[in-house]
Amino acid sequence: MAWYKITEVESIPSMGSRIVKIGEIEIAIFKTKDGSIFAINNICPHKQGKLSEGLVHENVVTCPLHNWDVDLASGEALGNDSGCTNVYESKIEDGLVYLNFITK
Amino acid sequence: MKEKLVVIGNGMSGLRVIEDLLELENDKYDITVYGDEPYVNYNRIMLSYILSQEKTFEDTIINHQSWYDENNITLNKGDKVVSINKEDKTITSKSGKIESYDKLLIATGSNPFIPTTPGSDLNNVIAFRNKADVDTIISTIDKSKTAVVVGGGLLGLEAAYGIAMHGVKTILVHRSGSILSQQLDTTGGRLLQKNLESYGIEFKLNTTVKEISGTTEVETVTFSDGKSVESNIVVFATGIIPNKELAIDAGLESKKGILVDDFMKTSDESIFAVGECVEHNGNTYGLVAPLYEQGKVLAKKLAGKEVEGYSGSTLSTRLKISGVDLFSAGDYLGDETTEELILLDEKVGVYKKLVIYDNKIIGIVLYGDTADASWYLKLLKEHTDISDLRTKILFGKSALGDSGHGGDDVNSMSDDEEVCGCNGVCKGDIVNAIKDKDLKSLDDVKGCTKAGASCGSCIGLVEQILVNTLGDEYDNTPQGICGCTDKGHAEIKQIIDEGDFDNVYDVFKKAQWKTEDGCAKCRPAVNYYLLAKYNDDKYMNDKRSALVNDRNFANIQKDGTYSVVPRIWGGLTTPKELKDIADIAVKYEVPTIKFTGGQRLDMFGVTKEQLAPMWKDLNDCGFVSGQAYAKGLRTVKTCVGNTYCRFGTQDSMGMGVKLEKLTWGSWTPHKYKIAVSGCPRNCAEATIKDFGVIGVDSGWELHIAGNGGIKVRVTDLLCKVETEEEVYEYTKAFMQFYREDAYYLERTAHWIERVGLQYIKDDMLNEEKRKYWAARFDESQKSAQVDPWAKAIEDGFTKEFDKIVINPEDSHSFEPKGV
Numbered sequence: 001m002a003w004y005k006i007t008e009v010e011s012i013p014s015m016g017s018r019i020v021k022i023g024e025i026e027i028a029i030f031k032t033k034d035g036s037i038f039a040i041n042n043i044c045p046h047k048q049g050k051l052s053e054g055l056v057h058e059n060v061v062t063c064p065l066h067n068w069d070v071d072l073a074s075g076e077a078l079g080n081d082s083g084c085t086n087v088y089e090s091k092i093e094d095g096l097v098y099l100n101f102i103t104k
Numbered sequence: 105m106k107e108k109l110v111v112i113g114n115g116m117s118g119l120r121v122i123e124d125l126l127e128l129e130n131d132k133y134d135i136t137v138y139g140d141e142p143y144v145n146y147n148r149i150m151l152s153y154i155l156s157q158e159k160t161f162e163d164t165i166i167n168h169q170s171w172y173d174e175n176n177i178t179l180n181k182g183d184k185v186v187s188i189n190k191e192d193k194t195i196t197s198k199s200g201k202i203e204s205y206d207k208l209l210i211a212t213g214s215n216p217f218i219p220t221t222p223g224s225d226l227n228n229v230i231a232f233r234n235k236a237d238v239d240t241i242i243s244t245i246d247k248s249k250t251a252v253v254v255g256g257g258l259l260g261l262e263a264a265y266g267i268a269m270h271g272v273k274t275i276l277v278h279r280s281g282s283i284l285s286q287q288l289d290t291t292g293g294r295l296l297q298k299n300l301e302s303y304g305i306e307f308k309l310n311t312t313v314k315e316i317s318g319t320t321e322v323e324t325v326t327f328s329d330g331k332s333v334e335s336n337i338v339v340f341a342t343g344i345i346p347n348k349e350l351a352i353d354a355g356l357e358s359k360k361g362i363l364v365d366d367f368m369k370t371s372d373e374s375i376f377a378v379g380e381c382v383e384h385n386g387n388t389y390g391l392v393a394p395l396y397e398q399g400k401v402l403a404k405k406l407a408g409k410e411v412e413g414y415s416g417s418t419l420s421t422r423l424k425i426s427g428v429d430l431f432s433a434g435d436y437l438g439d440e441t442t443e444e445l446i447l448l449d450e451k452v453g454v455y456k457k458l459v460i461y462d463n464k465i466i467g468i469v470l471y472g473d474t475a476d477a478s479w480y481l482k483l484l485k486e487h488t489d490i491s492d493l494r495t496k497i498l499f500g501k502s503a504l505g506d507s508g509h510g511g512d513d514v515n516s517m518s519d520d521e522e523v524c525g526c527n528g529v530c531k532g533d534i535v536n537a538i539k540d541k542d543l544k545s546l547d548d549v550k551g552c553t554k555a556g557a558s559c560g561s562c563i564g565l566v567e568q569i570l571v572n573t574l575g576d577e578y579d580n581t582p583q584g585i586c587g588c589t590d591k592g593h594a595e596i597k598q599i600i601d602e603g604d605f606d607n608v609y610d611v612f613k614k615a616q617w618k619t620e621d622g623c624a625k626c627r628p629a630v631n632y633y634l635l636a637k638y639n640d641d642k643y644m645n646d647k648r649s650a651l652v653n654d655r656n657f658a659n660i661q662k663d664g665t666y667s668v669v670p671r672i673w674g675g676l677t678t679p680k681e682l683k684d685i686a687d688i689a690v691k692y693e694v695p696t697i698k699f700t701g702g703q704r705l706d707m708f709g710v711t712k713e714q715l716a717p718m719w720k721d722l723n724d725c726g727f728v729s730g731q732a733y734a735k736g737l738r739t740v741k742t743c744v745g746n747t748y749c750r751f752g753t754q755d756s757m758g759m760g761v762k763l764e765k766l767t768w769g770s771w772t773p774h775k776y777k778i779a780v781s782g783c784p785r786n787c788a789e790a791t792i793k794d795f796g797v798i799g800v801d802s803g804w805e806l807h808i809a810g811n812g813g814i815k816v817r818v819t820d821l822l823c824k825v826e827t828e829e830e831v832y833e834y835t836k837a838f839m840q841f842y843r844e845d846a847y848y849l850e851r852t853a854h855w856i857e858r859v860g861l862q863y864i865k866d867d868m869l870n871e872e873k874r875k876y877w878a879a880r881f882d883e884s885q886k887s888a889q890v891d892p893w894a895k896a897i898e899d900g901f902t903k904e905f906d907k908i909v910i911n912p913e914d915s916h917s918f919e920p921k922g923v
Contacts (some may be wrong), residue, residue, distance in 0.1 A: 007908050007919035015621075015648035018904060019712075023912040033621055050664040053652040055624040064652035064660055066558070069623075080551045089133035101912075 006097045010036070017052040017061075022101055027088060028052035030072055031095065032059055038072035039090040039099050045070070045083025106134045109406070110195060110205040112185045112350065114139025116148055117379030117395040118211025119167060124403030126175055128618075132407065133207070134175045138197055140184035141234060144169055149392055149577060151238050152259075152424045155266030155537055161235065166542070188354035190372050191562065205238075207406065210351055210362060214344035214380035214390065223316030230338045232263040233344075241339060245272045249336040253326045254313055256283035258423060260341035261300065265425045268303045275333060276300075277308045287421045287432045291448065292471045295455055298429055314337065344390055346381045349843050361388045366413025368402040378402055385416055392577055393417060404590070410616055418483055422474070422575045431477040434484055435459055435467040442466065447498040456498050463491045463862075464710075475514065476500040478567045478580070489860030492820065496569050505626065514568040523565050526558035534569050544579040546570065561814035580922035586625035588617050593629070593847035600633045608634065608649050624651065629848035632735070635771050636843050641887035647901070653733035655826055656905075657892045661708065668694075668707045668718060670727035671768065674742045674760030674780075675703030684725040702739030702777065704730055719893035728891035736771050737778070737839075741789065742765040745782030754799025756782035759828065763797070763835055770888035773846040773855075776839065791819045794852040795838060797831060800824070801892065805832050808838055811853035820861050823869055837874045840881035841867055 012031040015019050020027045027044040028051050042052050049065030059072045069078040075087040087098035111118045115139050145167040153159035172179045184198045216231030218224055228244050230237050245251050245267055253264040256278030264276045282293035297307055316338055326332040344360035357371040361383035368376045378398045394417035405412035416602045419432035438459040449454040459467030465484040470477055473793055479501045490497055521530030522901045537553045549566055550557040556566040571578045585588040598617050606632045612622055631649035643644045647655050658666035685705055689697055695709035740763050745756030760780040779790040780797040790796030796807035796819050803826035807819035846855040867873045896902050908919040
């Protein structure tokens with residue numbers, strides 16, 4: 001387990017995302033309207049849609065493929081849908097985004 | 105400190121207000137409910153099913169005690185409120201409780217009306233109104249005796265049917281000559297009577313009960329025709345009277361019922377009333393749908409939200425008798441100023457009647473085939489001009505065509521038949537979900553089962569299933585466009601038109617959205633309305649409020665790759681262009697290339713990070729984005745026309761290229777397709793496009809609002825013109841009118857069916873209006889005809905398309921600055 005320095009906070013668009021690739025794993029890093037950062041496995045629990053391309057509202061992303069709402073903090077599908085995807089710990093220090101990623 | 109809300113009445117309307125209120129605001133009130141029946145909140149409408157033994161009482165419970173507990177609601181069941189003191193703001197109950205209130209809600213419903221009849225005070229002369237009545241009927245009826253039901257209205261028929269289902273001989277007495285005269289005309293009544301007779305119910309029309317005799321209980325019933333019958337039970341279903349005594353004693357104003365204003369407020373500031381006990385604008389209601397509509401208004405009022413007042417309800421009815429399909433709504437009788445469209449087949453028992461006034465449906469009677477009830481009701485409520493549907497309307501919506509679900513009579517569908525072809529949801533799944541999870545509206549079903557939540561073509565079927573499963577309880581009160589708002593498209597558009605906004609969030613604030621950021625349904629819609637109002641130069645298109653395709657200028661595919669489609673004007677290309685596309689496809693190792701239905705080339709399997717360099721290469725060869733992702737102009741399909749074709753009358757290729765150059769760029773509510781055919785053989789299939797142009801020897805025919813997708817819809821002919829200039833003007837005007845008038849995600853086909861062809865002709869065929877719209881089109885195109893690919897690269901947007909690659913071995917690897 002280690003903290004990885006990823007990018008400057010401002011290079012993640014507000015209410016948008018960037019894709020981070022660490023080895024074979026693709027992680028979507030989101031910035032919500034209030035400036036909070038969330039890191040989530042870039043795979044929707046429904047049909048593997050790229051969550052990074054979804055529309056962000058509050059702490060939720062709506063998957064671009066079939067509109068599942070996924071909670072960015074927990075990775076859980078919301079509403080009547082059920083399923084869960086991994087989330088990762090993240091932090092901002094000196095304007096830089098760090099991601100806590102467990103290497104095997 | 106919470107306010108104290110006391111509810112008198114634990115029935116359907118009172119508790120519905122509380123449910124709606126809790127959804128909006130669950131911390132504003134301490135809620136106490138008094139109900140005189142000794143039960144939790146149950147569904148009175150379902151009593152008929154308990155009687156016919158198709159359901160148990162348990163099935164009819166709406167809210168269990170646990171619901172009251174979870175929501176901190178104090179329920180005093182079996183305790184009737186006996187007085188209201190509005191000066192002290194208190195109520196007193198039969199058990200002696202005195203309770204103070206800040207706000208009081210009276211939802212006391214109604215009492216049965218039993219006409220004065222000799223012997224009506226005997227035991228077993230009852231009404232059909234509550235659980236106790238049903239218990240009495242079930243324990244009393246006896247196969248060796250005859251049961252008498254008085255009243256040929258909805259409740260009477262349901263009671264008679266329920267009793268007959270126990271194998272008991274049943275006589276139904278009705279004072280007029282036709283049953284269900286409040287809901288049905290005489291033809292419908294006759295068909296229904298014939299059907300009910302087959303269940304063993306004997307009808308005595310134009311008859312009343314003259315006398316009921318017996319010592320303590322009913323023994324004999326004598327009718328006004330002099331005949332009598334041995335009986336042990338008489339059920340009166342002869343109407344209801346609003347239960348307003350409590351309110352009258354308290355000094356509240358009342359006439360037929362307790363008088364309320366448009367916000368359900370009585371003559372006292374702190375006292376509200378809903379349901380069967382109230383009189384609004386001269387009307388009292390005895391059906392459940394209007395009560396729900398009243399409840400919705402009041403819940404918002406109590407929650408302190410802005411709300412439009414209640415303006416009365418269109419009544420619609422269904423009879424809850426298994427195997428009898430009957431529906432009526434509105435003014436089903438008509439008068440000398442109205443017309444009637446009638447379809448009658450007595451042998452198979454189908455009767456449909458639409459009452460028409462001023463080309464609009466004002467009344468509906470359906471018997472034997474109610475598959476289209478919800479469609480007709482929608483046309484009625486939306487005051488749609490049906491002139492163009494007249495010849496087909498009685499044959500139902502299916503006569504207009506739908507794809508993906510063959511025949512569409514839900515009654516004849518088995519439980520394992522698929523309704524939603526996108527999500528694989530069967531009829532049985534939907535019916536079970538409605539019953540088990542207590543779903544009431546289309547949105548509930550969409551959320552819970554996913555049926556109708558994708559392409560939407562099965563919505564009509566889902567709606568029919570809802571109506572058939574729930575009857576009157578089906579909640580079709582207009583919903584907001586999503587869970588974030590109660591407002592519909594029309595209301596939102598109006599707010600945007602009347603105000604001045606530079607972002608979607610200010611609209612949300614102004615329109616009292618329940619969420620701060622909106623969601624994937626409302627944000628793109630509001631963003632579109634702002635774009636359509638201000639155009640691209642005065643409103644900055646909000647990328648974060650656009651869905652993926654509109655944001656990334658490419659169509660996302662199931663594996664997360666994209667497809668890239670350059671514009672090929674009018675479907676015409678050159679060897680040089682083909683060679684350029686081929687070279688670029690080879691360079692980016694495009695796995696699949698396909699010719700599209702819109703006469704161009706679609707390159708599939710392009711990764712997100714390949715998009716920008718590939719667009720750049722395409723731009724360098726002179727291509728712009730084909731906007732195959734856009735809610736805007738897609739393609740202009742053409743046939744070869746008189747350039748080569750021996751039948752061609754006009755230059756359809758030339759016209760197609762000109763129209764595409766004219767119309768590409770700006771946004772529309774949904775995708776928009778044009779086609780130009782060079783002769784009436786119509787090889788470009790112009791009659792299933794949003795705008796179709798067909799060359800004829802003397803000029804051009806202009807067709808509008810066709811659709812080749814979910815629901816094939818052939819265009820309507822708008823008009824015929826002689827010159828190319830006229831074609832351009834109409835093209836511009838129609839597209840702009842659609843852009844500004846239709847709702848977001850409403851194709852031209854749906855738009856025209858909502859507003860009517862005449863509404864569109866009124867503007868398009870009027871020269872002044874047409875020129876107005878065409879000029880507005882020119883204005884919005886000025887800032888819209890910018891290639892989105894070139895712009896995205898130029899303004900730096902595509903930089904975020906790149907992945908940040910981190911080496912797992914190296915925790916210091918990092919995306920360098922400047923990205």
